[in-house]
Amino acid sequence: MSQTPEKPDESNPQAHVPKAIVSRLSLYLRELQHLVRDGAETTSSTQLGKLLGFTDAQVRKDLAHFGQFGYPGIGYRCAELIEAIRKILNTNRSWRVGLVGVGNLGRALLGYRGFSQQGFEVVAAFDLRRELVGTRIEGIEVFHLDDLPRIAQQRDIRLGIIAVPAEAAQSVADRFVEAGVEGVLNFAPVTLSLPGSVRTVGVDLAIELEQLAFAVANLGKSR
Amino acid sequence: MSQTPEKPDESNPQAHVPKAIVSRLSLYLRELQHLVRDGAETTSSTQLGKLLGFTDAQVRKDLAHFGQFGYPGIGYRCAELIEAIRKILNTNRSWRVGLVGVGNLGRALLGYRGFSQQGFEVVAAFDLRRELVGTRIEGIEVFHLDDLPRIAQQRDIRLGIIAVPAEAAQSVADRFVEAGVEGVLNFAPVTLSLPGSVRTVGVDLAIELEQLAFAVANLGKSR
DNA sequence: TAGATTGTTAATCGATTAACAATC
DNA sequence: TAGATTGTTAATCGATTAACAATC
CATH class of the missing domain: 3.40.50.720 (NAD(P)-binding Rossmann-like Domain)
Incomplete structure (x- = not known):
């Protein structure tokens, strides 16, 4: 049996998500919704981190756990990231x-x-x-x-x-x-x-x- | 300067308490209050762990962080431990x-x-x-x-x-x-x-x- | 181009678990 | 005594941070 090395898992990004990440995901979602309401198109790991008191590295790491949602040099598109997080949390359906x-x-x-x-x-x-x-x-x-x-x-x-x-x-x-x-x-x-x-x-x-x-x-x- | 080696700190047990421990402390307190209401005199790390879904080792480690509250061979006296935790949490005064x-x-x-x-x-x-x-x-x-x-x-x-x-x-x-x-x-x-x-x-x-x-x-x- | 920012690797830090001598 | 259970050490496991090449 050739054992596939354990990578953060691309094929099934949901496998084994640390609870700490999930709870921060809800906070990111809440901030993103506020940012959109205030007219923001994009945001960055630095901005989200500052708003919530986390390091920018942590924000990026958390999000990267589920795939690539950001644009190097630009940041994250709020609306897109909101949809992505809601999909992860399974709150995109009622x-x-x-x-x-x-x-x-x-x-x-x-x-x-x-x-x-x-x-x-x-x-x-x-x-x-x-x-x-x-x-x-x-x-x-x-x-x-x-x-x-x-x-x-x-x-x-x-x-x-x-x-x-x-x-x-x-x-x-x-x-x-x-x-x-x-x-x-x-x-x-x-x-x-x-x-x-x-x-x-x-x-x-x-x-x-x-x-x-x-x-x-x-x-x-x-x- | 002779640097005192970092022990879990006996003189000032409150120094630097991980947040995770504090939140479990509240849960221990709640279970202990239920146990007392049900007439229990003593409990053990195993019992508390089972009630809350933690390992016995974790219960002991958490409590040991603040001092020695247990009796080897016997366990913890509920009333005593309740008082100790309330003192740690600062809810022994109103x-x-x-x-x-x-x-x-x-x-x-x-x-x-x-x-x-x-x-x-x-x-x-x-x-x-x-x-x-x-x-x-x-x-x-x-x-x-x-x-x-x-x-x-x-x-x-x-x-x-x-x-x-x-x-x-x-x-x-x-x-x-x-x-x-x-x-x-x-x-x-x-x-x-x-x-x-x-x-x-x-x-x-x-x-x-x-x-x-x-x-x-x-x-x-x-x- | 220069500046901004990502995703990711490696290094660090912290928390949990297992094991066991000491104690009652 | 034998059985139960602690406090604590060492080993394991997981999470956070720092750094940076790649990208826009």
């Missing part, structure tokens, strides 16, 4: 999302315009409270949680958002899995245990404040 | 927080019980809309944004939360800085430009969904 937990946070998320702008469509909400079922919040229908499997299938829901109290989060996660959802965004302050076939991203608001408190208290020590 | 932007998301954050449980006290809210000024939301007084400097000083506010639309975020950040706030938690989808003396943590809800979408679409490629 994702259908279901949300469970129509409390304060759930309502806020249902009203968040940023989701649809980036290719996410919340197509149904769910709750246990009968008085909410059948209402519309921010234009989105609220169903009983028991209807999750049916509606998820009908509406082709692939991602789930959990906005319920900590105690209920795991059981909601299990319901999402049963309903065939492929990924879960969890706002409850618990670690979910899910089958390996389902991806999860957690956002813990208190933890974000903790990280900030640490950074503040250790200012100076860090730089 | 932080006073101000929030700007009493929209959907702002209201949800004002009502979030998780903050106070982890040592954060939201002591005032601010908005531009006159009809909100003077009201209380979730028990928290709403002031006009122009009162930020005065109230921030009066109430000893050290951290700020930005929950306003993207267009307003930078100007709110500037106001926080003027008011003497030391750290900012930013929910607007923009990169803030702040003086080096002020720390910032950003939470972009759409980016979290993007990361999830990428992970889902690349399932299999990643493991």
